[in-house]
Every structure is written in C-alpha cells, then in structure tokens.
Amino acid sequence: MRYAILLMGAPYSDQASHSALRFARALLARGHRLEAVFFYHDGVYNAARLSAPPQDEPHLTDGWVALHETHGVALQVCIAAALRRGLMDEREAARHGKAGHSVEAPFELTGVGQLVDLSQRCDRLVTFGP
C-alpha cells in the first residue's frame, strides 16, 4: 500500500515526531511504500538543519533524512508554516534578505496543495498530532 504521514507535532516538545518515525519505519518494514511525510504546523521544526540534540538522544532530523536516503521518502515541509517560524531554505532566505538558511535538501518547502495531493493518491494518510 502507499502511505503518507502528516506530522503536526514539534520535535522534543511532545511525542508525535517519535511516534511518527517509529510508525514510518514499521510500515516500510512491512513492505509498504511511504510516499511522503508532510510536516505541518509545529511539525516543520523537524526540518531544522541546525538541530543538534544530545548524542545519546534520537536525532529526529537525521532519522527523517535516513528514510529519504534508504526508501526515497519525500520530506515535504509546508512553506507557510515554515517561513513564519524562521525555517527557510537558501532561496527563501535570499528572497527575504536573511543571512542564513535553516532548511536544506532532502527537505523541500512546498504548499499545502501537496498534502491534498497526497491524501488523494495514497491509500492511507496517518496523522500524528501534538
């Protein structure tokens, strides 16, 4: 089956990101396809490229990147939710006159229309809220 995950909880604030990552790994292990994880609301903080948790704690951002690298999972970040939280890639940083950027590939800034698209073309969409 084709799955998509909608993640709306901030990393390290609540359990949503950990639950979503565990669910993602489990569904892939069962042979399903995970088309994308859509990061929305405070979930966009999962895409912060500068996140540096203590080494003995799970690194959520790296966890998502690993899913992209090993299973081709698209990591889609709602651009409207991201920009207002200071999360932007190089292109948006230049556009807004910011000195640095906080999001990089394989995370991609995208519109909420992508979420609608995922909900239509995937067999299952599972939401993890805060």
Added chain:
Amino acid sequence: MKLHIVNRSPASHRVHEQALAAMGPEDRLLLIEDGVQGGLPQLVRHFEAIAGRLYAQREDLEARGLLGRCDGSVQVVDVDGFVQLTEQAEHTLSWY
C-alpha cells in the same frame, strides 16, 4: 471500518469523548502515547461502549511502566500491529 487514534489520557483530556461520538459500529480505537492510560482498569470504563474494539500500543505502555497493567478487554498491539490496523481500516482519524 475506520481506525480512530487517541493520544490523550481520559484522566486529563476529554478528546476521547469526541472520538467515541464519531465512531461507527465497526470502527476501532487505538490508544497511543499518553492515551494508553485509558486501558488501565481504573479508566477503561470510558470505553465501555466499544468493548472488543479497543487497542493500546505496547511500546507506549512499556515506556510508561504500564505493560501488563491493562484491563483484560484491551488488545495490546505493537507498532507492527498499529500498521496492520491501518491496513485493515479504510481511513484513519487522529484525535489529539
């Protein structure tokens, strides 16, 4: 059949009431995160109406030291079982 997912404890939140109100006769409810407290004998009464269709995630019970403490009516599933429940359901709805 739809799968409803609740991540709040009935001891501190009332979101489970909304989930229960929205459930059809075949729907199932999975407790995750703090929601697994709802499977304890002293709280499971909140889910009387869906006896036999109530599940709790093993990993979240274990993380809270609650493994083995659920009421006998609760079906404990691991994350693999969570995925299986989503396979069997035509939709999933998360309540938080």
